[in-house]
Amino acid sequence: MPYTPQHxxxxxxxxxxxxxxxxxxRGYDAVSIDxxxxxxxxxxxxxxxxxxxxxxxxxEAITHATINSPIAQQKLCATYDPASLASLLDxxxxxxxxxxxxPPCPLAxxxxxxxxxxxxxxxxxxxxxxxxTKFVKKFLNWKDRNKRDETALALTAMMIGGVAISRxxxxxxxxxxxxxxxxxxxxxxxxx
Amino acid sequence: MPYTPQHxxxxxxxxxxxxxxxxxxRGYDAVSIDxxxxxxxxxxxxxxxxxxxxxxxxxEAITHATINSPIAQQKLCATYDPASLASLLDxxxxxxxxxxxxPPCPLAxxxxxxxxxxxxxxxxxxxxxxxxTKFVKKFLNWKDRNKRDETALALTAMMIGGVAISRxxxxxxxxxxxxxxxxxxxxxxxxx
Amino acid sequence: MPYTPQHxxxxxxxxxxxxxxxxxxRGYDAVSIDxxxxxxxxxxxxxxxxxxxxxxxxxEAITHATINSPIAQQKLCATYDPASLASLLDxxxxxxxxxxxxPPCPLAxxxxxxxxxxxxxxxxxxxxxxxxTKFVKKFLNWKDRNKRDETALALTAMMIGGVAISRxxxxxxxxxxxxxxxxxxxxxxxxx
Amino acid sequence: MPYTPQHxxxxxxxxxxxxxxxxxxRGYDAVSIDxxxxxxxxxxxxxxxxxxxxxxxxxEAITHATINSPIAQQKLCATYDPASLASLLDxxxxxxxxxxxxPPCPLAxxxxxxxxxxxxxxxxxxxxxxxxTKFVKKFLNWKDRNKRDETALALTAMMIGGVAISRxxxxxxxxxxxxxxxxxxxxxxxxx
DNA sequence: ACCAGCGGGACATCCCGTTTGT
DNA sequence: ACAAACGGGATGTCCCGCTGGT
Numbered sequence: 001m002p003y004t005p006q007h008x009x010x011x012x013x014x015x016x017x018x019x020x021x022x023x024x025x026r027g028y029d030a031v032s033i034d035x036x037x038x039x040x041x042x043x044x045x046x047x048x049x050x051x052x053x054x055x056x057x058x059x060e061a062i063t064h065a066t067i068n069s070p071i072a073q074q075k076l077c078a079t080y081d082p083a084s085l086a087s088l089l090d091x092x093x094x095x096x097x098x099x100x101x102x103p104p105c106p107l108a109x110x111x112x113x114x115x116x117x118x119x120x121x122x123x124x125x126x127x128x129x130x131x132x133t134k135f136v137k138k139f140l141n142w143k144d145r146n147k148r149d150e151t152a153l154a155l156t157a158m159m160i161g162g163v164a165i166s167r168x169x170x171x172x173x174x175x176x177x178x179x180x181x182x183x184x185x186x187x188x189x190x191x192x
Numbered sequence: 193m194p195y196t197p198q199h200x201x202x203x204x205x206x207x208x209x210x211x212x213x214x215x216x217x218r219g220y221d222a223v224s225i226d227x228x229x230x231x232x233x234x235x236x237x238x239x240x241x242x243x244x245x246x247x248x249x250x251x252e253a254i255t256h257a258t259i260n261s262p263i264a265q266q267k268l269c270a271t272y273d274p275a276s277l278a279s280l281l282d283x284x285x286x287x288x289x290x291x292x293x294x295p296p297c298p299l300a301x302x303x304x305x306x307x308x309x310x311x312x313x314x315x316x317x318x319x320x321x322x323x324x325t326k327f328v329k330k331f332l333n334w335k336d337r338n339k340r341d342e343t344a345l346a347l348t349a350m351m352i353g354g355v356a357i358s359r360x361x362x363x364x365x366x367x368x369x370x371x372x373x374x375x376x377x378x379x380x381x382x383x384x
Numbered sequence: 385m386p387y388t389p390q391h392x393x394x395x396x397x398x399x400x401x402x403x404x405x406x407x408x409x410r411g412y413d414a415v416s417i418d419x420x421x422x423x424x425x426x427x428x429x430x431x432x433x434x435x436x437x438x439x440x441x442x443x444e445a446i447t448h449a450t451i452n453s454p455i456a457q458q459k460l461c462a463t464y465d466p467a468s469l470a471s472l473l474d475x476x477x478x479x480x481x482x483x484x485x486x487p488p489c490p491l492a493x494x495x496x497x498x499x500x501x502x503x504x505x506x507x508x509x510x511x512x513x514x515x516x517t518k519f520v521k522k523f524l525n526w527k528d529r530n531k532r533d534e535t536a537l538a539l540t541a542m543m544i545g546g547v548a549i550s551r552x553x554x555x556x557x558x559x560x561x562x563x564x565x566x567x568x569x570x571x572x573x574x575x576x
Numbered sequence: 577m578p579y580t581p582q583h584x585x586x587x588x589x590x591x592x593x594x595x596x597x598x599x600x601x602r603g604y605d606a607v608s609i610d611x612x613x614x615x616x617x618x619x620x621x622x623x624x625x626x627x628x629x630x631x632x633x634x635x636e637a638i639t640h641a642t643i644n645s646p647i648a649q650q651k652l653c654a655t656y657d658p659a660s661l662a663s664l665l666d667x668x669x670x671x672x673x674x675x676x677x678x679p680p681c682p683l684a685x686x687x688x689x690x691x692x693x694x695x696x697x698x699x700x701x702x703x704x705x706x707x708x709t710k711f712v713k714k715f716l717n718w719k720d721r722n723k724r725d726e727t728a729l730a731l732t733a734m735m736i737g738g739v740a741i742s743r744x745x746x747x748x749x750x751x752x753x754x755x756x757x758x759x760x761x762x763x764x765x766x767x768x
Numbered sequence: 769a770c771c772a773g774c775g776g777g778a779c780a781t782c783c784c785g786t787t788t789g790t
Numbered sequence: 791a792c793a794a795a796c797g798g799g800a801t802g803t804c805c806c807g808c809t810g811g812t
Contacts, residue, residue, distance in 0.1 A: 004810075007776070027308050029221040032800055045776040048802075081305040107357075108339030112304035116219050122362035129361065153370050154350060154377030161353015162346075164335040165299075169321065171316035178345050185381065203791090224784060236785095237792040246785070391789090393796070411692050413605040418781060429783090429797045438780070491741075496688030500603050506746035510619040513745065538761030540733060545737015546730075547682075551703065552690040554698035562729050568747050569730030573761065584769070608805060620806090621771040628807075 012050050014040040019061035020068060020103035027113045028058055045058060055117065059124040063108065065103040066128050072105075077152060082190045085139035092159050098166045108163035118126060118178045132156055140190070151189055158182055202243045206232040211253035212260060216375035219305045220250055246308065251316040254302065258320050264297075267327060274382045277331035284351050287367060287374045290358045298357035299324060324348055332382070342348040343381055350374055389541045396434050398424040403445035404452060411497045412442055439501065443508040446494065450489040450512050454490075459519060466574045469523035476543050477567045479560060491516060492547035506538035516540055524574070535573050542566055590616040595637035596644060596679035604634055631693065635700040638686065641679040642704050648681075653709060654662045656764045661715035665722060666733050669759045674742045683708060684739035699709050708732055716766070727765055734758055 018039040022031045033054060038042050051057040066072055071091055078084035091097065097104055107129055114125045133156050140155075142148040162182035166175045210231040213221045225246060229236050239293040243249040246286045258264055263283055268277035283289065289296055299321055306317045325348050332347075354374035402423040410477055414523045417438060422565050435441040450456055455475055462468035475481065489512055498509045517540050524539075526532040546566035550559045582691040594615040598607045609630060613620050627633040642648055647667055654660035667673065673680055683705055690701045709732050716731075738758035742751045 006811095011774080024309075027304065030308055033802090034800075043776050044801090045773065045804095047779085049774055053802075054800095058224065069383060072319065072341045109307075110304060111353075111356045112219065112302060115275075115356075116217075116222055119362060122360060124360045127358050129357065130366065139240050150376055152375040153373035154354075157353040157357055157370065157374050158350040159353070160357055161303075161349040161351070164303045164307075164356060165321065165349060165352055168303050168313060168314060168317050173321065174318060179343040180350050181345035185344055189377065226784075227784090235792055237794085240786075312801070395795080409692075411688065416690055417780080417781090427797050428780095429799085430795070432783095433795055446717045467766060493691075494688060495737075495740045495744050496603065496686060497707055498633060498742075499685075500601075500606055503746060506744060509744050510746045510750060513741065514750065529664040534757040534760055537757035538738075541737040541741055541754065541758050544728060544732040544739070544741055545687075545735070547778075548687045548691075549705065549733060550686050552698060552701050554695060558706065562733065565726040565729035566733050568726055569765065587769080604771060610805075619771055621773085621808095622769065624808075721803090 011040075011042065011046070015042070015050055015057065015062040016049070016061055017068070017112055019057050020065035020106075023058060023108050024103045024109040026118065027110065028054075031093050033055070033057075045132075051165055055121060057190050058117070062106045062114075062121070062124050062128060066131070069103050069105055070101055071097065078139070080138045080141060081105075082140060083144075086190060088139070089159065089183055089186050093179045093186070095172075095179060097170065098163060105160075105163065108160045109167060111164050113161060118162050128162065155186055155189055158186055178181045203232070203234060203238070207234070208250065208253055208256040209241070209260075212251050212257035215250060215253050216298050216301040217293045219302070220246075220309065223348075228330055232296070247313060250309070251313050254298045254306075254313070254316050259299045261295050261297055262293050263289060270331070272330045272333060274332060276335055277328065278379055278382060279379050280331070281351065283373055285354050285366075285370060285371045285378070287358070290355055290367065290371070297352075297355065300352045300360060303352060305354050318320060321348075347378055347381055350378055353355070388429075388461055390560065393424060394533075395424075395430070396411055399426070399431070399434055400445055400448040400544065401452070404440050404449035405411075407442060407445050408449055408487045408490050408493040411494065412438075412501065417488070422502070439505060442501070443505050446490045446498075446505070446512060448507050449490045450515070453487050453489055454485055455481065462523075464522045464525060466524060469573060470571055472523070473543065473567055473570050477546050477563045477570070479563060480557075482547055482559065482563070489544075489547065492544045493551060495544060495548050539570055578744060587616070587618065587622070591618070591623075591626055591633065591642070592637055592640040595633050596641035596682075599634060599637050600641055600679045600685040603686065604630075604677050604693065616701070618740055631697060634693070635697050638682045638690075638700050638704060641682045642707070644677050645681055647673060654715075656714045656717060658716060660762055661712065662766060664715070665735065665759055665762050669738050669755045669762070671742070671755060673746075674739055674751065681736075681739065684736045687736060687740050695700075705732075731762055731765055733761055746753075 003116075015036065018036055022036060022039060033047050034175075036042050037047055038056070051060065071088075075088055078088065090177070092105070102130050107125070109123055116123055135139070135153055136152040136156055137149060140152055142151075159182070164180060166178055169175050207228065210228055211223075214227060214231060225239050226236050229239055239249075243252070261373055263280075266283055267280055284297070299317070302317070306313055309379070324342055328343060328344040331341065332340050332344055334343075349372070354371060358370055361367050362369070398399070398421065402420055404421060416427050419429050420441070421431050424566070431441075435444070438515060455472075458475055459472055462472065469497060494509070498505055517536055519539055520536040521533060522546070524532050524536055526535075550562055553559050555563070558573075591612065594612055595607075598611060598615060609623050610620050612633070613623055623633075628634070648662075650667055651664055654664065668681070683701070686701070690697055709728055712728040712732055713724060716724050716728055718727075735758070738755060742754060745751050745754070
């Protein structure tokens with residue numbers, strides 16, 4: 001096999017790194033395959049050696065971003081208890097996440113973008129979302145399973161909503177206020 | 193001029209009706225000016241008599257949808273008390289809103305779409321969002337202003353987040369579960 | 385109708401002028417639509433307002449070149465007699481035709497190129513070729529119709545062959561020799 | 577080394593056989609190296625062990641086809657006299673040559689294709705063409721050298737032209753007529 | 769020698785926003 | 791208000807040249 005088996009894998013990783021970042025930050029339509037490959041240090045001709053089409057790389061990028069986001073990394077290291085969840089909330093509902101973290105959480109950054117894509121994209125999104133709620137449930141180790149699950153889902157919605165809205169807003173002050181309120185209210189929900 | 197001023201106004205309304213619906217449901221890029229005008233019963237050439245460019249009609253459509261959405265209509269009729277807010281939550285966080293209401297709330301349906309547009313679009317979104325939080329605050333007539341405002345913002349984030357995520361998900365069951373959890377948890381926040 | 389009806393026609397003419405020249409000189413594959421439109425002073429986007437596809441413009445260019453070639457112009461002005469035909473031979477079987485005339489005769493310059501194209505291209509070529517033989521027959525106003533027709537076709541083959549071969553050759557001396565021999569032999573055939 | 581030198585030579589021959597046929601019938605651009613190698617029963621990777629690039633194999637194929645064409649074979653067996661030339665004309669200017677013979681004469685089938693290639697290709701074509709005219713001159717053993725040479729070149733032009741045009745035409749009837757006229761007129765030239 | 773396949777560039781076609789003139 | 795023409799950009803495909811293992 002030519003180019004050593006790792007070579008291809010490395011190229012693929014580079015493309016996915018670029019894809020995670022660019023798609024999350026700009027959305028599906030605003031990123032051309034040219035943009036993608038240039039960012040990855042390759043050219044368009046090589047793209048189709050790795051992915052069947054643009055939708056393909058988009059779905060892969062969603063999964064890839066979920067795994068490789070700094071936020072997710074932190075999640076994986078934490079112990080499962082409400083205190084860890086609180087610190088996770090601080091990271092997630094932060095302006096750093098909104099403006100600087102790369103790649104950011106695609107659940108928040110692509111929530112609307114996904115709605116109009118093909119079923120395979122939405123299935124991927126659904127899977128990733130369910131994984132996130134499972135995580136939150138784990139952290140929220142309450143006795144009452146029903147309450148726990150209910151709170152976990154609402155919490156997740158607030159987290160994703162808070163970050164997504166912040167991304168859309170034009171007024172930095174409102175953003176900080178919104179994130180702060182979400183953090184505080186979320187923590188109150190943890191105590192319940 | 194063969195056309196009366198009202199005629200022009202009517203045309204504009206028709207275009208905005210179409211724009212509210214189409215943009216909210218499909219996003220900015222997936223709606224061409226042709227789609228828009230065909231849906232409005234006109235031809236593409238006439239578009240630039242009413243709007244300066246596509247971004248212009250998009251911002252107008254956001255405002256227009258906010259005013260004309262059935263959800264907003266309900267909001268306007270209600271008395272300002274937590275009970276009304278609860279019923280508003282039921283409408284907003286419903287699968288009807290996610291799948292059928294036209295136009296749906298652009299704050300939820302375009303939250304990601306707006307993030308990558310020009311400043312004027314984001315300013316419009318910011319304004320509409322602030323209006324919505326003001327409404328929620330009004331309904332939530334608590335003594336403690338700080339608590340009230342904090343809860344209002346978090347509540348809004350959860351509402352928008354819940355609906356936006358539902359739009360993206362592929363699994364109807366998860367959607368119903370998510371909406372239910374958001375509704376219940378939101379109402380708990382009202383009681384606090 | 386916008387842009388005045390002539391505008392479109394002018395654009396079309398410009399494209400066909402470029403197409404006649406470029407296709408004849410370089411062949412089908414070596415001319416991209418970009419090349420074509422750049423040469424015509426337009427951009428690629430406008431191409432499909434005028435032609436359905438590349439094959440379409442190619443067939444049109446063949447007809448267009450046949451009509452607009454300086455050689456054809458001369459043909460049209462001449463009186464129908466062997467003397468005129470002799471002078472036509474001098475023009476056709478000349479190095480000027482091989483190297484400089486624009487557009488040159490597509491029958492000679494595209495003879496091989498056409499063989500591998502779609503039927504519609506070959507039909508056009510066939511039509512143009514038959515027209516040319518008809519012309520030669522007219523010039524060759526002999527009594528004996530059979531002899532006339534026979535000689536006309538062979539003459540045409542020699543003309544086209546001579547020019548086409550000259551185009552392929554790399555040695556200018558051989559080209560001049562070949563053209564001279566064709567001219568002389570052709571004229572002998574006229575006398576017969 | 578596991579492969580004998582003959583093996584390599586055989587592979588090369590197989591490739592050239594395929595190349596002669598495919599290039600002559602389809603032209604340079606319409607034959608990919610993949611097509612070539614698949615036809616020869618090898619894969620593309622092996623190609624560069626035998627030829628430096630596509631142009632290289634193209635030039636070699638022209639020479640190869642000239643030597644291996646059934647028409648050329650016949651030429652080589654014949655005695656040098658006008659009668660043999662007449663029979664050669666019948667073979668060359670036949671619909672069998674146009675449609676079935678493999679490989680056909682590249683001088684006719686590639687006449688236009690060569691004109692737009694690199695100098696090395698055109699040099700090869702020029703060489704092969706000159707060889708053919710020499711052959712015709714030999715067959716045409718007249719006293720008057722000037723007349724002989726002149727007729728030989730014109731004859732060659734007519735032969736190549738007749739076949740090349742036939743290849744381009746879409747109408748079988750016209751083809752038969754054209755070939756017949758060329759044959760007859762050519763033979764008249766022999767008598768002179 | 770042969771093979772599998774990666775990287776790169778180019779191309780046809782399509783689609784859409786905008787402008788122009790009627 | 792309309793129709794059409796223009797300009798730009800993006801996608802998927804194809805193919806050449808080359809690389810490195812077998």
